[in-house]
Amino acid sequence: MSAKGQEGPLASRVEAESPCSDMKRAATKKLIERYFYQLIDGCGNPSCDNQYCASSGKLANLTANEAAAQAINLFSQDARLCDGTQPSKVAKTTLESGPASLAKSLPNKNINPTCSVEGKSVPYLTEAKLVDIIEKCKAESSYSLLIRTLGEVFSSSQALIKSFQKSEKNDSALAALLDKAPTSLLCSSKEMSKEAVRSLQGDDKEEDSCDSAPKVPQPDDTSVDLPAVRRAFEALWSLPGEAFESALVHALVTLADQIELDLRVFGVNEAESTDSLLSVFLIVFEIPVLGSSEYLDMALHMLCKAASCLPISAQAKLARIWARHCKSRLPSLLQALQQLITVKVIGGAFTRDYCVQDADTITAPTKVMQIIYYASILAGELDPSEVAEGTNEANNSEKSKPSEVTSSDLAEELGVSFLDSRNPLIPFVDFYNEPLSDAVEMDKDFAYYKSEQPKKFSFMNYAFILTPATKTLGLYYDNRIRMYSERRMSFFQAVVGRPSNPYLRLKVRRDHLIEDALVELEVVAMENPSDFKKQLVVEFEGEQGVDEGGVSKEFFQLVVEEIFNPDYGMFTTQEDTQTTWFNPTSFESDAQFTLIGIVLGLAIYNNVILDVRFPMVVYRKLLGRKGTFADLEDWNPTLYRTLLDMLEYAEDDMADVFMQTFKIGYKDVFGNLLYHELSDKGDEVYVTQTNKKEFVDLYTDFLLVKSVERQFEAFKNGFQMVTDESPLALLFRPEEIEQLVCGSKIFDFAELEAATEYEGGYTVESDAIRNFWQVAHSLQPESQRKLLQFTTGSDRVPVGGLSRLKMVIARHGPDSDRLPIAHTCFNVLLLPDYSTLEKLQDRLLKAINYSKGFGML
Known part of the structure; x- marks a missing residue:
C-alpha cells in the first residue's frame, strides 16, 4: 500500500466555490x-x-x-x-547522486532521476509489457525477445528499481x-x-492545510505494485520453463553479485536509496519457483547473501512490508529457504575446522529467514504494548552489541518480541530446521556466541531455527562453563588462604526436607547468591553415596512432591486443567515461594526435569509479560468461555441477562468463597455494553496478577537468582521453557529402545534384551514411567523425546534371583541374564515398584 501522508489527487484540491465545508x-x-x-x-x-x-x-x-x-x-x-x-x-522513488548513494556504488554507472545509464535509457518491465512480450513470443514461436528482456531487467538493480511501479x-x-x-x-x-x-x-x-509539512511515509509502504508482480510471474510461468529459466537464473546471480558488492563496499545510508533497493528484493523474492533445484543451486543463496547485507533499518522495513502485503507469499518463501538450508547441510563436507556456521550458503538464508520470522509475528495476533514489563529477548541477553544483525537487534528495531505474539502467521515450529539442528556443534557455536573479535556467526543469535533439544545443549554449555568458572575461582581462593566450597552443597534429612532445604538456600541467597551458579551436590543425612546427578534428581523430585501438594497450602490445583497455581490466600512466607523459584532455576541450571504442571502464563510472566485475557484460555477454559460470551454479547439487555457486577467471587484452598470488588463500590456497578471490556480486563488482572502478586514476585526473584546471567530468554520461548522444566509430552518407548546401548556382553540380539523390551513395551504407561524413574532417576521425558536419553543396559552376571540394579547418575541398568521371560518380568517389576530411596533394590 502507499505512503500515508502523500497528497492524492483528491486531498490536494481545495475547492473554495463549494457551498459545503x-x-x-x-x-x-x-x-x-x-x-x-x-x-x-x-x-x-x-x-x-x-x-x-x-x-x-x-x-x-x-x-x-x-x-x-x-x-x-x-x-x-x-x-x-x-x-x-x-x-x-x-511518490516516484529515484536515486540521487551522492557519496553514500547506490547510484555511485559501481564505477561508470551513474543513475539519475530519468533512469538513464551513460546516456542510454534503462530497460524496465510492467505487467502489461511482460504480457505483450509473452504473447509476441508465442505468436512467433521464438522466445529470444523474452530471454533478452529478462536478462537485461533481472540482472540490473537499476532496471528492477524502475520495474513494476504503481501507476x-x-x-x-x-x-x-x-x-x-x-x-x-x-x-x-x-x-x-x-x-x-x-x-x-x-x-x-x-x-488539507497548504502550510502543513509533508508527513513521513508509513514504514510498511512500498512503491512496488505487488499484485501486478504476481500476475506477471503467473503469466510468465504459464510458459514452458526451459524457454527462459536458465537466462533468468543467470540474471539473478549477476544481480545478487552486484547488490552484494554495492552493500559491502559502499553501504546504503540514504532512505531513498534503501527504499529503491528494497523494491528489488520485493520483486525477486516473489518469484514463485525459488525452491526448485535450479534456483536453489545457483540463485537463491546468492540473493540471500545480498539481502543479508542490508542495514538493520532496511531489514526491519522489509519485514513490515512482507507482514502487510505478502502474507500469502511468506509460507512458500520460508519453505524455499528451509529447502536451501537442508540441501546445503546434507550435501556439505563439514569438519571441526569448517563447520556449518562458516558456510554462507547456510548462514545467509538463516538471516533472511529471521526477517520472515518477524514478519510472521507482525502479521499475526499481537499482545497490546502495555502487556510487556520491559523484558524481552532484546534486553535480556547478556551479550554486547554484535557487529552483525541478530535476532535481538531486529526485534529492537521493529519494537516487537516473540513474547508479543499470540498467534503468528506461520507457526513457530515451522521455523525449526532439524537437519541443521543435528549438524550444529553447540560447543563451537557457544564459543562463537561468546566471542568478540573477530565476530563469528552463532545460531544462538538465531535461535528460532534450532529445535528445543539443540538449544538445550547451548544452555547446558553456558551452565557448565559457569560451574567450572566457580570451581576454578574456589581453587584460587584456596591457594591464597581463603578456602571455599567449589560446589553448592545441600545436606538434608528426608523427613525434614523442605525445612532443611529452605534454611540452607536462604543462607546462600543472603550471603553469596553467586553460589547458585555452582554445581549442585545433594547429600541425604544418614545415607551413603556420592552425588553424580542421581541423588540431585531424587532431591528435586521429593521437593516437588511435597511443596506442590495442595495439602501443603502453597499452591492450588485448577479443576479444569489439573495445573498448579499460586494460592492467593497462602499463609506461607515469601521465603518459601522464593525457595520454589530457586528450585525451578536450579533444575534448569543442573539439567534436571521436574514433575510440575504450571499453566503457560507462569512462563510468560517469568519472561516479563503480564497475564492477559488470552492467558485465561489455558488457565481456566470454563471462565474464559464465559467471559468471551460476555464480550461477544451484542444486545442492550446485558445487565439483565448476566446479572454481573464489578464484585467477583473466588475460592481459597479450603473451598471457601471469597469476594473482591474490582472497582470502587463494585457491587453497585453492573456490567453493560459500555464497560464489559473494562470488567474483563480488571477481572483478568486480579486473577493472574494482583491476587498472587506477593507470591509470584517472591517466586520470580528466586528463579532469577539462578538464571539472571543465563541466555535462557534469548534461546527459549515460554512453551519451550515449559519443555525445559517438565520435559517432552511425547512418551515413546520405541525411541528409547532405538537409542539404548548395551555393554558387558549384551547385544541387541541377546535373549535377555529381547525379553526386557517385550516386557517394557507391554507395561502400562504408569509402570513405564516407574521403569524410567528406576533407571534414570526421573520419570520425565527429556526435551526432544526419549531418543535423547542415552540409556545403557549392562550384563550383571548369569541367571540368578537378584533384582536388577540401576546407576541413575549414568542411566545404567545392570540386568542379570535371566533365563526366562517370566523371571525377568517378575524381578523387574519388583525392582521398579520398591526402589524409592537411595540404596534400595
Missing part, C-alpha cells in the same frame, strides 16, 4: 478514494470475501475509469469497505471523474457512518 468535502473524497483503491489493488487479505474488493477474486479486472465510476456508486450505496484499505499512491494513471482517472461529479454528491455524508466521517475528517485536518 471543505473538510466534509475532503472527507467524502477520501472515502471514495478508498473504495477506488479497494477495487483496483484490494485490501491485501488473501482470504477476503468482500465482493467489492480485488483481493477476494470475485471482482473482474476493471479499467481505471470503470473503477472510478464504480467507486462513486459504492459510496452512494454505503457498500462494504475492507479494513486497512488505503490509497496506494507513492499514477489510476489517480488521474479517479480525479477526472470526481471533477465531473455533482457537488451535492461530494457534500453529502449521510451515507457514511459517523465514525467514518469523524475518522476521515481527523485524517484530513493537517493534510
